[in-house]
Amino acid sequence: MTDEFVLSGVVHAYGAGVRALDGIDLTIGSGQHVAIVGANGSGKSTLLKMLDGLVFCDSGTITAFGRPLTEDALEDPSFRREFRSRVGFVFQDADVQLFCNTVFDELAFGPLQLGLPHDEVRSRVGEVAEALRIDKLLDRAPYMLSGGEKKRVAIASVLTMRPQVLLMDEPTNALDPRSQVWLLGVLAQWKAEGRTVVIATHDLSAAAESCDRMVVLSEEHAVAADGTPDEVLGQRELLLSVNLIHEHEHRHHGSEHMHGHAHGHIHA
Amino acid sequence: MIPVLAHISDTAPRKRGGVRSLARRTADTISGAVREVLENDDLASSPGLMQALDPRVKLVSIVLFAVTASFVHSLAVLVALVLATMVLAAASGVGIGSFARKVWSSAGLFGVLLSAPAATAWITPGAVLVPLGPLSITAPGLLIAARLITRVAAGAGFGLLVVWTTRWTDLLRALGALGVPDLVVATLAMTQKQIMSLLRTVENMHLARESRMLSGGTAKENRGWVVERMAFVARRSMKTADDVYDAMLSRGFAGEMPSLVDLRATARDRIWLAASAAACVLAIGLDRMVLPL
Numbered sequence: 001m002t003d004e005f006v007l008s009g010v011v012h013a014y015g016a017g018v019r020a021l022d023g024i025d026l027t028i029g030s031g032q033h034v035a036i037v038g039a040n041g042s043g044k045s046t047l048l049k050m051l052d053g054l055v056f057c058d059s060g061t062i063t064a065f066g067r068p069l070t071e072d073a074l075e076d077p078s079f080r081r082e083f084r085s086r087v088g089f090v091f092q093d094a095d096v097q098l099f100c101n102t103v104f105d106e107l108a109f110g111p112l113q114l115g116l117p118h119d120e121v122r123s124r125v126g127e128v129a130e131a132l133r134i135d136k137l138l139d140r141a142p143y144m145l146s147g148g149e150k151k152r153v154a155i156a157s158v159l160t161m162r163p164q165v166l167l168m169d170e171p172t173n174a175l176d177p178r179s180q181v182w183l184l185g186v187l188a189q190w191k192a193e194g195r196t197v198v199i200a201t202h203d204l205s206a207a208a209e210s211c212d213r214m215v216v217l218s219e220e221h222a223v224a225a226d227g228t229p230d231e232v233l234g235q236r237e238l239l240l241s242v243n244l245i246h247e248h249e250h251r252h253h254g255s256e257h258m259h260g261h262a263h264g265h266i267h268a
Numbered sequence: 269m270i271p272v273l274a275h276i277s278d279t280a281p282r283k284r285g286g287v288r289s290l291a292r293r294t295a296d297t298i299s300g301a302v303r304e305v306l307e308n309d310d311l312a313s314s315p316g317l318m319q320a321l322d323p324r325v326k327l328v329s330i331v332l333f334a335v336t337a338s339f340v341h342s343l344a345v346l347v348a349l350v351l352a353t354m355v356l357a358a359a360s361g362v363g364i365g366s367f368a369r370k371v372w373s374s375a376g377l378f379g380v381l382l383s384a385p386a387a388t389a390w391i392t393p394g395a396v397l398v399p400l401g402p403l404s405i406t407a408p409g410l411l412i413a414a415r416l417i418t419r420v421a422a423g424a425g426f427g428l429l430v431v432w433t434t435r436w437t438d439l440l441r442a443l444g445a446l447g448v449p450d451l452v453v454a455t456l457a458m459t460q461k462q463i464m465s466l467l468r469t470v471e472n473m474h475l476a477r478e479s480r481m482l483s484g485g486t487a488k489e490n491r492g493w494v495v496e497r498m499a500f501v502a503r504r505s506m507k508t509a510d511d512v513y514d515a516m517l518s519r520g521f522a523g524e525m526p527s528l529v530d531l532r533a534t535a536r537d538r539i540w541l542a543a544s545a546a547a548c549v550l551a552i553g554l555d556r557m558v559l560p561l
Contacts, residue, residue: 054514077522084520091518095465096511101457102437108528113520118528141437143461144309161519 002030004165004196005051005069009060012046020046022221024060028198030164033191035207035229036200038217039243044200045092047217048167051198052089085114088163092170094150098142103134103153106142110161124160132156132186148179155186165196172206184210204244208233218242295474298467309435316360318433323442325537326434329544330426336548337422342555343411346418349551353425360433367428375424379417387413436460441531450525462508466501473497 010024020043028034028051036044049055050062053074062069064083074080088110091097100106107125116124129135132152137145142153151171158166171187172180187210190197201207207214208229216232216239218224224242225232232238239245312319318326337349357367385391390402392409431439437457444453477493485493 049514052518054517080522081520084518089515089518091511091515093511095461096508097515099454099458099461099512099516101440101453105527110519112526112528113522113524121528139437141309141435141461143464157519 003027004030004065006063007050007057007060008062010050010057010062011059012043012050012055012057019221021050021057024223026215026223026226028196030196031194032213033187033197033211034199034213034215035211036198036215036217037202037204037207037232037244039202039219042217042219042242043221044202044217045169048089048169048198048200051165052087052167053083054089081114084110085161086164088158088161088166090155090158090166090168090171092173094147094154095143097154097157098150100142102138103129103140103142103145104138106153106157107138107160110157114161121160124162128156128159132159148176151175151179151183155183163195165198166190168197168199170201170203171199172201172203180206202244204233204239216242216244295471295478298471298474301467308432311362312433312435312438314361316362316433318356318360318429320536321540322531322533322537323434323438324445324531325533325541326430327439327442327446329541330430332544332548334423334426336551337419337426339552340419340555341415343415343418345551345555346415346422349422350418350425352547353422353429356429357425357432360429362429362432367425367432370428371421371425375420376417379420380413382420383413383416386416441527444527445531450527453527454525458512462505465508466505469504470497470501473500 005026005028007024007026010021010026011019012021013019022043024047036047038044046055050057051064053064053069056062056069056071065086067073067079069083074083098106100109104125107128108121111121111124125138126135129138132155134149134152134156137149137153142150145153171183175183184206187197187199191210191212197211199207199211211229214225214227214229214232215223216225219242225235225238236245321329333349333352337346340346340349353371354364354367358364387405387409388400388402389396389404389406389409392406392412394406394408396404397407397410398405434442440453440457443456444450
């Protein structure tokens with residue numbers, strides 16, 4: 001297994017020194033499915049943006065596919081093209097990601113930016129639209145779609161670039177149960193295809209179901225744990241301390257119980 | 269489909285008796301605007317004369333008609349052009365009443381206001397039709413005003429026909445195919461999307477406020493709230509613009525917006541274009557030779 005991303009001592013701060021990431025050491029290997037979990041504001045989204053070369057570290061280093069991932073490196077057209085074709089990012093807010101005139105244009109945007117021949121672009125659009133069952137929407141304006149449809153189109157717009165690595169920010173957020181099940185199926189398919197997937201989420205249930213590794217970010221914006229879902233979810237005190245579960249008092253059959261609760265029905 | 273800003277002034281459903289709160293009025297207006305955008309898309313997708321045309325051909329022919337209207341001086345020919353817009357609207361399944369209301373409540377009113385001084389003896393001396401001292405309405409003045417009003421109405425009518433019978437997405441594709449730079453077309457597309465998104469945000473803000481209010485609030489409170497929310501929307505708009513730019517970068521954007529425009533004109537489109545050009549030549553010929561009034 002080769003390493004696709006290596007982060008070493010990464011620190012990033014916003015504005016007036018507000019830290020979003022603080023001393024992150026992380027290696028993501030090819031074909032891994034990694035869930036970055038943490039409470040709101042722990043730095044998950046910033047970390048994903050960093051892996052996509054959209055924000056850069058203030059100190060520390062990050063390499064992608066063996067090359068330093070810096071602003072200067074992405075100024076090089078050949079590296080930028082290679083990097084963008086290998087890494088796809090599905091944003092949390094599909095509305096942000098869908099900026100083209102029609103769904104067809106949305107799916108064609110990435111391949112056209114890569115300079116692919118028009119016939120190849122059309123072929124990819126048709127193939128992905130059919131696979132994600134959005135072929136009937138190709139002529140529609142993205143802002144007129146439902147939430148679930150938008151999410152499908154957002155994912156499709158990345159898949160037409162055939163990325164080797166998929167980054168997804170809160171993929172199950174705002175999805176209805178049927179769309180969540182569909183998305184988990186898509187993630188399972190990518191795992192079978194050997195793609196690398198990194199998702200940022202606070203949905204422990206979805207993370208445990210779709211990933212083979214879980215990285216926990218603390219509220220201090222550092223890595224608090226890194227292991228398999230079973231290893232991480234077994235650490236109740238850790239999950240409580242990083243605010244991923246909370247204690248909740250129940251009354252069952254006349255007696256009171258204390259449970260650790262998380263979204264997605266994980267009981268620690 | 270018409271750009272959403274064109275609907276903002278439309279009236280929302282009114283509550284009988286009593287005064288609706290600012291929050292409710294604004295939310296209703298926005299909701300009406302968004303609903304009309306969606307309805308316009310349905311209209312543009314329904315069968316009809318103008319809908320069946322290739323959007324590029326439609327755009328070119330309508331521009332020809334609008335330019336012709338600006339060259340013509342004869343009131344009779346201008347009136348004929350205004351009638352032509354209504355005939356085309358009817359043939360495209362557009363309600364004549366709503367079409368005429370939209371044209372005359374905006375362009376017509378604008379034309380009347382603009383041309384009113386020219387109708388008076390103060391600006392245009394001549395035979396007085398309505399004696400009002402220096403503001404008496406004269407025959408030549410009235411003719412100038414009528415000419416201006418019908419010209420504006422004809423131009424607006426043709427413009428409205430395009431936007432009501434063409435889906436916004438097709439209109440943008442037509443602009444791209446006619447040589448408008450891809451970056452400009454993409455910016456127009458994003459602007460429309462952004463406006464829709466912000467309108468929904470503003471609507472929800474007003475509804476959220478109304479749900480927590482027992483009265484409509486004073487005018488001063490309402491003004492303060494609106495100003496504060498405007499600032500919020502402006503900040504949010506800038507944040508969204510940054511996020512959209514990140515999303516574009518993520519998919520390889522490097523300053524260019526190549527597109528795959530695939531529009532094909534048929535024999536019907538070619539016939540329509542030829543007929544439109546002939547009609548424009550005929551209108552100008554009639555104007556110059558037969559009906560010089």
